[in-house]
Amino acid sequence: MIQIGTVVNARKSLLRFEQVTPDPSWAFDYLKPSQTGYLTHSYHRYPAKFIPQLAQRLITTLSEPGEWVLDPFMGSGTTLVEAKLLGRPSVGVDINPVAYLVSRAKVTPIPPGYLREKVHRLLDAIRTGEEQLSLFSEEPQMPEYYPEPAEENVQDRIRYWFAEPVLTRLWHIHQAIEQEQDEAVLYFFRCAFSNILKPCSYWHNRSVKPTRDLNKQIPDPLVLLQMQLRKMMKGNEQYFNRLQVHHVLDIPAIPYCADARALPVEDGSISLIVTSPPYVTSYEYADLHQLTVLWYRYAQDLREFRPQFIGTAAVNGKEADAQSDLADQIVQQLAQRNRKKAAEVAIYFGEMRQCFTEMYRVLREGGRACIVIGNTAIGKVPILNAQVFVEQMEGMGFVLEDLILREIPSKILPTTRDSKTGKFARVDDADAHAYPHEYILILRKI
Numbered sequence: 001m002i003q004i005g006t007v008v009n010a011r012k013s014l015l016r017f018e019q020v021t022p023d024p025s026w027a028f029d030y031l032k033p034s035q036t037g038y039l040t041h042s043y044h045r046y047p048a049k050f051i052p053q054l055a056q057r058l059i060t061t062l063s064e065p066g067e068w069v070l071d072p073f074m075g076s077g078t079t080l081v082e083a084k085l086l087g088r089p090s091v092g093v094d095i096n097p098v099a100y101l102v103s104r105a106k107v108t109p110i111p112p113g114y115l116r117e118k119v120h121r122l123l124d125a126i127r128t129g130e131e132q133l134s135l136f137s138e139e140p141q142m143p144e145y146y147p148e149p150a151e152e153n154v155q156d157r158i159r160y161w162f163a164e165p166v167l168t169r170l171w172h173i174h175q176a177i178e179q180e181q182d183e184a185v186l187y188f189f190r191c192a193f194s195n196i197l198k199p200c201s202y203w204h205n206r207s208v209k210p211t212r213d214l215n216k217q218i219p220d221p222l223v224l225l226q227m228q229l230r231k232m233m234k235g236n237e238q239y240f241n242r243l244q245v246h247h248v249l250d251i252p253a254i255p256y257c258a259d260a261r262a263l264p265v266e267d268g269s270i271s272l273i274v275t276s277p278p279y280v281t282s283y284e285y286a287d288l289h290q291l292t293v294l295w296y297r298y299a300q301d302l303r304e305f306r307p308q309f310i311g312t313a314a315v316n317g318k319e320a321d322a323q324s325d326l327a328d329q330i331v332q333q334l335a336q337r338n339r340k341k342a343a344e345v346a347i348y349f350g351e352m353r354q355c356f357t358e359m360y361r362v363l364r365e366g367g368r369a370c371i372v373i374g375n376t377a378i379g380k381v382p383i384l385n386a387q388v389f390v391e392q393m394e395g396m397g398f399v400l401e402d403l404i405l406r407e408i409p410s411k412i413l414p415t416t417r418d419s420k421t422g423k424f425a426r427v428d429d430a431d432a433h434a435y436p437h438e439y440i441l442i443l444r445k446i
């Protein structure tokens with residue numbers, strides 16, 4: 001049962017939203033891409049990445065070295081990298097196997113000389129393989145693209161995205177990579193390979209969403225891979241050296257491919273959570289990462305993959321109770337205009353509540369959860385994510401300790417949405433503001 005005191009607290013907290021003004025010290029608008037993509041942070045593209053310096057500031061001010069940090073929506077592992085650099089052991093969780101792949105590569109320092117040797121050998125093996133291919137057949141035979149026979153729909157989708165000759169070359173690279181025995185190096189190579197899939201495919205260069213451009217000039221995959229590896233080796237070397245200088249090379253940073261609604265983490269073991277949750281009906285992560293998902297066969301069928309993500313439009317058959325008056329009001333308003341969207345938002349808030357319950361369980365008493373989230377709108381209905389989250393979290397025993405409003409520099413997030421669908425849109429075809437501001441909610445477990 002919800003206590004009266006909790007309701008009063010929630011009301012007070014909601015009032016704070018009306019009074020808060022942007023804090024320029026959290027905008028980080030002076031940072032150049034080379035600074036936000038420093039060390040291993042630019043290994044792989046990932047939508048709605050954290051600014052590392054934001055995670056760094058939260059970790060430094062709200063935890064002590066040696067205390068465990070968690071990111072239950074780890075994405076590309078920004079929080080884990082920053083926690084390790086600051087001497088805090090960390091755990092990250094994401095339902096997306098691509099997030100796991102990228103994070104695992106990003107958090108793992110590899111001795112630079114050893115890695116250089118490995119890269120050298122890999123490139124040699126690929127070149128030798130390609131020479132043999134051109135010696136023995138003028139018209140290269142289409143290889144089997146997968147070690148085991150692949151299902152029709154996976155094959156078809158791969159062929160939808162890649163030209164046949166490119167596919168042949170990618171396959172040779174893939175085979176050479178998969179010979180690698182050292183797991184740390186294998187993940188480093190796979191991460192590099194995953195990041196070149198998009199430029200090697202028909203995927204429109206300037207679109208985050210899956211759109212084909214059949215006139216696209218496709219670069220040579222091997223040339224791209226070399227450039228990618230060179231960039232990543234530089235990042236690894238700087239990361240490795242910095243960890244070594246600060247004596248934190250062995251601090252654990254453990255990524256999991258798991259669900260934030262069932263965290264693989266012990267009760268009361270975490271001191272600080274730093275995370276940015278998914279948004280409702282904005283990105284379909286299952287679709288955005290489909291090239292890697294298909295290549296590594298992380299899913300047989302995207303239709304079964306999509307519903308696992310919180311914020312997806314694929315909500316048929318799902319049930320989840322938001323336990324928030326504000327969420328109910330938003331859903332009712334939406335239902336008058338668009339029942340489908342109303343159902344998606346209701347499930348989103350319900351599933352986010354399940355995540356907050358898990359966060360509460362794994363935090364120690366006095367531990368804090370920092371949630372970075374913006375508000376949005378679908379049609380004319382404001383989707384007050386931040387206020388709903390606070391209401392939900394205070395209802396389960398968190399107190400809102402601090403509320404920070406930050407401006408989002410436009411180069412980092414798309415700031416416009418299509419007003420009918422709520423999806424991110426290109427600036428020139430959008431008609432509703434997304435979130436030029438976002439909140440940092442700092443809640444303490446009491």
Ligand SMILES: C[S@@+](CC[C@H](N)C(=O)[O-])C[C@H]1O[C@@H](n2cnc3c(N)ncnc32)[C@H](O)[C@@H]1O
Nearest residue numbers: 049050073075076078094095096259260309310
């Ligand atoms: C805004 S992104 C996080 C980006 C991250 N802060 C970074 O710096 O890369 C939200 C993440 O939530 C993940 N996600 C969605 N549903 C999830 C679930 N049920 N469990 C865990 N992660 C989930 C998505 O895959 C996505 O990576």
